[in-house]
Each structure stands twice: as structure tokens, then as C-alpha cells.
Amino acid sequence: MQLAGKHLIHAAPAKVWAILMNKETLAHIVPGISGLEQTGDHSFKSTLDIKLGPVSGSFTGNLQLHDLQEPNAFTLKAQQNSKMGNANAAIAISLTPVGDNDTEVMFNGDVKLSGMLASLGNRVMGGVSNTLTKQFFSNLEKELEKTTAP
Amino acid sequence: MSTNGLIGRAVKRVEDKRFTTGHGNYTDDIILPQQTYAVFVRSQYAHAKIISVDTSAAKEMPGVIAIFTGADLAEVNGVPCGWQVNFKNGDTMKEPKHPLLVADKARHAGDAIAIVIAETKEQATDAAEAVMVEMEELPCVIDAAKAVQPGAPLVHDDVPDNKSFDWVLGNPIDEVNEAMSRAAHVTTLDFVNQRLVPNAIEPRSYNSSYDPASEKYTLYTSSQNPHLIRLLMCAFVLGIPEHKVRVVSPDVGGGFGSKIFHYTEEALLTWCSKKIGRPVKWTSERSESFLLDAHGRDHVTKAEMGFDAEGKILALRVKTYANLGAYLSTFSSCVPTYLHGTLLQGLYTTPKINVDVTAVFTHTTPVDAYRGAGRPEATYLLERLLDLAAHEMNVDPAELRFKNFIPPFDGVQQPGYQTQVALQYDSGNYEGVLKKGLDMLGYADVRRQQQEAAGNGKLLGVGFSTYIEACGIAPSAIVGALGCRAGLFESGQVRVQPTGKVSVYTGAHSHGQGHETTFAQVVADKLGINLEDVEVVHGDSEAVAFGMGTYGSRSLAVGGSAIIKSIDKIIEKGKKIAAHKLEASADDIEFASGRFTVKGTDKSVGFGEIALTAYVPHVYPKDLEPGLDFSSFYDPTNFTYPFGCHIAVVEVDKETGKVELKRFVAVDDVGNVINPMIVEGQIHGGLVQGIGQALFEGAEYDENGQLTNASYMDYCLPRADDLPMFETGSQVTPCPHNPLGVKGAGEAGTIGAAPAIVNAVIDALWSGGHKVKDLRMPLTSERVWHALQEVI
Secondary structure, three states, X not given: OEEEEEEEEOXXXXXXXXXXXXXXXXXXXXXXXXXXXXXXXXXXXXXEEEEEOOXXXXXXXXXXXXXXXXXXXXXXXXXXXXXXXXXXXXXXXXXXXXXXXEEEEEEEEEEEEOOHHHHOOHHHHHHHHHHHHHHHHHHHXXXXXXXHOO | OOXXXXXXXXXXXXXXXXXXXXXXXXXXXXXXXXXXXXXXXXOOOOOEEXXXXXXXXXXXXXXXXXXXXXXXXXXXXXXXXXXXXXXXXXXXXXXXXXXXXXXXXXXXXXXXXXXXXXXXXXXXXXXXXXXXXXXXXXXXXXXXXXXXXXXXXXXXXXXXXXXEEEEEEEOOHHHHHHHHHOOOEEEEXXXXXXXXXXXXXXXXXXXEXXXXXXXXXXXEEOOOOHHHHHHHHHHHHHOOOHHHEEEEOOEOOXXXXXXXXXXXXXXXXXXXXXXXXXXXXXXXXXXXXXXHOOEEEEEEEEEEEEEOOOOOEEEEEEEEEEEEEOOOOOOOOOOOOOOOHHHOOOOEOOOEEEEEEEEEEOOOOOEOXXXXXXXXXXXXXXXHHHHHHHHXXXXXXXXXXXXXXXXXXXXXXXXXXXXXXXXXXXXXXXXXXXXXXXXXXXXXXXXXXXXXXXXXXXXXXXXXXXXXXXXXXOOHHHHHHOXXXXXOOEEEEEEEOOOOOEEEEEOOOOOOOOHHHHHHHHHHHHHOOOHHHEEEEEOEXXXXXXXXXXXXXXXXXXXXXXXXXXXXXXXXXXXXXXXHHHOOOHHHEEEEOXXXXXXXXXXXXXXXXXXXXXXXXXXXXXXXXXXOEEEEEEOOOOOEOOEEEEEEEEEEOOOOOOEEEEEEEEEEEOEOOOOHHHHHHHHHHHHHHHHHHHHOOOOOEOOOOOEOOOOOOOOOOOOHHHOOOEEEEEOOOOOOOOOOOEOOXXXXXXXXXXXXXXXXXXXXXXXXXXXXXXXXXXXXXXXXXXXXXXXX
């Protein structure tokens, strides 16, 4: 399944980058996260609890950040396993400055689903991923507000 | 000889009382003492290396009795294929092991990695989720034509190019090419006959137990052929003596072919039942049924048909890639070959035919016989070509058929028709069914409506399909010569009880066909007794002598013929008993309407009295054994060849591409008919499945080998409100080579229907100036809409 989109964030790329690279803030941004454990410089072990219609369950697996080009781009790789099936994602993310104090975050990648997620959930995955993406950016904006708050 | 008119009468089905009142007895209903329950750990990937399987945590879970993995079964054989096909060069087909549990690699999504057995199904489910499987996903290939390309991922490391075999039938290719070169017109069609999921209403279910005292196994299985399962499982998989295994198929809720095959779970549960010393039951979840019950069809084909200037067919050239899935299922190898290539004569006098088939492994669910099995693929190919050729040559599709039909022959006065593709048709009157179909349709009126519709902005189309099938499967010597590893005869025992009531034991198996009624009608009619005095017993290897089961529209043509042989023996013996009683010669006794009579006299004795005498033989012929109980085996001398004419009328919405099926006319000639209501029911059910393929159904894999529509939310089955009232008619051309003159009716509807619908939609599109050659089934609104936009 292709995953692509963009979102305008009211902060400079360096600031967005800092939040995304920080384990503590990352834990607040990724939707449904209930456990995040750093296992390397840019790799994590995660537990996600997702409750969206037929795609509900606990996912465990890895999150890794690759091809880091601070503060412009990186690739997020995720391998997540659950009773419902597995999800494997590789998503290229770019941060492009817009004006003085805005960033356009673009993402483009592929999510491979297997097991029941593929055979039962495929039809609704588009909707589920849209919801998760919205949550992600909304969480990111909340984090930015926190850091800019006096 | 009919004596009480039960043959040919629309008797209501006796089995429906228990089916409609909740008294059916299915495998999942059976709960044995000490019952345990199995759940499988299955591969989520289509192709993946198994790195490790850790069962330690799962084994500690509550209620868990045992967990087995592929490593535990290293010494156990896989399930066999029942039909050997050879490569063109004579080499034996590639037949890689189909293990009960995979130890090294998963080769399709759903491949079984471990079995978890627990006290309850819920406990087994929980424990299965605690089995830790580490896998490394590998590239996969889904499409048969792509799987033979260089560099395609291999399903089995020792099968190069993923080719199980290649195969050719018919006239030498040079002769076909020469005939094709003389053609005034050649119609060419590249098309896909898409993969279907069988969808029996009862999911597969098995319950196996082992008794250490008698060293006997009992397997309850939702199978179409319990004796065949016993043979395959005992002799080829587990190496256990056959007489120590009882296989019972109680009520079975539909099969459509998918319950013919010997599945890995049947053998594995039997193996486990001895290991743990308790009965083990597994019933498939619907999501497992989608992934595991052998799928149907899945051909990629290029077909060319050459015509002379008068529209006579000169030659047919066919190249097909048949998708076998990841393993060879029981009859998978014969479906695209001997049940497909052999039917490409159709109803036509085509003098030169060559069919070339490459059978290919892919990382998908195994493919095998599904209602019609090979014959729908052959019919689709021929009938699509005929209607398309008619459009291209601007002739009427019905006229084109009349021009090419094999003339009528009854197989008695006129000999059978020898085809170019191995078969000899038994009897046929092909123009008869088309004439009747055109009459029922009111063909001229419909063509007029088509023109009027075009004026009103609508597209109306008429599509034809005149099909033939090879049924009554099958003469053992012929199928043996073609590679079948079994005989395909049938057994039938008729046991007259002392009171004159009759028990009939048949090796055919009813899973919806109504044998308990039809077979009882035959026996009651022939013996001149009441229908309710006959009981039909089937599906138990310890009650029935032997049996090859039910598929290929064979039950009545083969199983019914075995019963007739036993009835003949009973009447012959009855005559001897009657002759003794009536003080006459047995040669002077005639039997009619349930009475044995001395010819030309009023001296007679009833069937019931003869039955009693046979078991209380006080006054009895000296050299005659007591009892009235005969068993027979019947091996047919030929296949039977039902045929028919299906005509669809559709309306296509020009704005949305939506197809509405307005009318469906079906004239089927299935030989003599025992119960017209049951035959019509079989035709209706078959039509719905054929229409389902044309308009609604299709298994959709994504590029990773995941079946993406594996539920009823996404896999579309036809419903009553999608269908018009069917207009069915019949013609009777008796089968000349079996005693009842019957040909079989189980598959006819499915075989004929799909091309009629697609042809009708294409006819509608041509009527609007959209000269489309092909539309891929199922004909969704989207596909038809695109055809309406792209081609003018």
C-alpha cells in the first residue's frame, strides 16, 4: 500500500527535526504508542495499541531512522507484528523550509501488510492510515506548542 | 423398465426434513469422549524462510496438550497427487513434497507451520498466538505466465522455471498451422479465466480418534469421497493399514469440488490422535477456508480460431498457462489437461486442434477442481471465440454455430463422434438445444429490442454459449492410460431385508445433490415398492464396500448404474425363488409392478413374500443360497457428454457501466432424468455459480501474495436479487452406454453460464459501437465503464 502526503508545520525544519529525533517527544507523537525503548542510536523497540475498527490490536516491533540528512530528510522503517498480521513500512520523510518559520513535511513510502491485516483489513487500510497520519501531525503540532510555550 | 412411475417424477427430497429442521449431523457436530481441539499456526507470508519456531511459552499455556512443528514430522510423507501427467518429452511431472507442516519454507500465505492441541478451542487459539515464529520474507510470484519467466522466484528449489509440466494434445502443430494459414479470417483472443474461491457453506472439518486396544483409527471428515481419503491417507501418507481405519463423511454442507481432495489437516489430525491418545478436532475458520480450500480456474490463455470464407472453422490453436498454486493438490494436474484440453472440440466439427498447456507453481493457494473443473475453462475459451468471430465477420452468432455443429447422432444407430482431442462423444443433438433456446428467447424480438434500446440510449446485448462436458467420471482403463492413479468405478449394494424393505449402500456421496431421494426413486421404481421402503446409506467406509465418491457429475451415471446391476441380480434371484414357489421354470417368470408372475397366467407372488422366503427358506430351491443381498461394481465404458445452450440478455448502463442481467435462457440435455425438480435445482445452482464468475467473483492477490478479499466483506457472491427468474428448458438425448441412459447434471449450469454473460455484455458494447475484444471477469461496473470510454 502506498502512503504519501504532505503537511505544513508552523516551525522551522531544525525545530521539527529536533522533536522527531528525540526519544521522549517521539513517544508522544507516534499514535497509539504505549512503549518505546531505545536499542541503538536511531533504533527503537516499540509497542503500539491501535484501535481503529477492524484494525485493532497490539503491535510490537522495531522503528528505525535511516539515511539521516539533518535537518532535511530521513527514512522511517518499521516492522510491526501482531495477532492480526504483520506490517512492514519504509517511508521517506522530507522537511522543506517554507518562508522563514514554516516547514513542509512530505512523506512517501510503502506499507506491506500480511496475514489477516492484508486479507481482512486491506479495504479499510487507506482510511486507517489517513486517521493515523492526521493523529501524527496533530501530536507533532501539540509537541511544538509545548516547546515554544514560555 | 419403469413399474410404478417413480422415475421421472419430481419427488420432494427426503433429506430436506432433517436439513430444514436442524437435525443434520455434520462433522463439527460430533463431539467424542475426551475430545481435544486443534488450531494451526500459519504463515502470514506468501514466501518466507522459517528461521525458528519457539513453542516453549505456548506449551506452558493453560489447557495445552501438545504442539507439533514441521521438525516433528520430518519422517512423515506429504499428501500425494492422484494424477500423473508427463512432460511433452516424456519426463514425469515435477511433484514436490506437500508436507503436513512446513519446516523450511512457507510457500503460500496460510501454509501450516505448527499445530496446537488443547482442551478447548479457545485455549488452543490462545496458545497458538504464543508460538513465536521467526521468518525471513522472500520475493514471491503470483501470476502463472510470470512464474515461468527467467529470474522469477522459485516456489520449490528443485523445480526449475516453476514448471510442474508442459503438455500438448490434438493434431500435430504443423497441421494446425497449415490449416490456420488457409483461413480467410482468424479470431485471436488473449484472456484470463480468473481464480475463484469455492465457498462451501460448511467449512472443512475433521475429527480423528485412535483406539489403542483395537489399534483402529476413526476419521470423521467433511469429504466428498471418504473411501478415497482413506486410500490416499493410509497408503501414501501415514503408511497405516487400510482395514484399521474407518473414514466417515456424515452430512456435508456443499463441496463444489473443494472437498474432493486429501488435505494435509486430515492426515495430520489422524497422526496426532495416536500421538496424544485422544480424539482431535479441527474446523476451519471462514478466513482459513478462503486461504486453504483449493481454489478453481486461474488460466492465462491465448487462443486462435481460423475460419474459411463461408464461416466454417478450419483450426483451433491454444496456449494456456495454468496456475497450480504452491503444491499439487489431489487432482490439480488433470484439470487443465484431461478435463480442459479434451473438451476443445466443443460442439463443432473443427478438423484441426492443438492445445498446449504449461502448468506452473506460484506462491498461492493450491488450485484444483471447482464445479465444472477444466470444462468451464474450455467452454469459456470456445464460446468467447465463436461470438467474437461472429462480430468480427459480421455474421449472426447463432448462425455461425449452426454452420459448425456436429450433426445429430444417437450413439446407437449412428456411431459416437470421435474428436480431435482424444474423446469419443456418446450421443448428441446440438442444433436441437440451440433451436429450442432461440424459440424460448424469441430471438428476433430480442434483436429488435436491441435496436430500439440503442435509440433510447441504452445498450442491450445477447450472448450465446453452447457447451459440452465430459461427465460420468470415468472409465478406469481410459483414465488409467491418461495418468490417473485410481480407478473411477463405483460400487452399489442393494440389501433386501426379510420384510421387503430395502437398504441401498452407495459409494457415491451426497453433499447437497439429493442422492437419498434420487437413488431411492430408482430402486423403488425398479422393484415396484414404495419410496419410503428404501433407505440410502452413504459416506461410511465400514458400511459401504467401496466408493470413489461424488464429483464430475458421476453419481447417477456411475453409482446409479452399479445399483441397477445389483437390482438386476436381485430380480434374477427372485425369479428363481418365485419359480420354485409357483412350480414353474424361472425362464417363464416375469417381474413387473412388484410381482413375479408366470407368463400368460394369473399365478403370481409379491416381492415382499419373495424377500421373506429368501430369509426363511423353508420351501426353497435346493441349489440356491438364502438371502437377498447383492453388491456390484460398475466401471463405465465411456464418459457421458451432457450439452446445452445458454443465452443471456443483458442491459449495460452507458453512464455507469453497470451490467443488469435481464434474462437467462438455459436448455440443458442431461440425458434421461430421474427427478426433474432436483435436476432443475442443480441447473439453477450451477448457473448462479457461473454467473458469479462472470459478474461478481474473483480471488485478488496483491503483489506480496496476500489474498486481499478473503472475507464476505470483500469477496462478492451472487445473491437472489442479482438474478432474473431463470428460463429453463430441457431436451433428452439418452446416454447409450449406461442402463439408466443418464448423463449427469451437477456441473452443467456452471460450465455454460459465464461465457454467455460476457458475450452478452460484449454484444451490448458492439451494438453501441464499442468494438471490444475482451473484458476481464468479473465484469465490474468499473471495467465495463472503462471499456465504454476507451473504445469507440
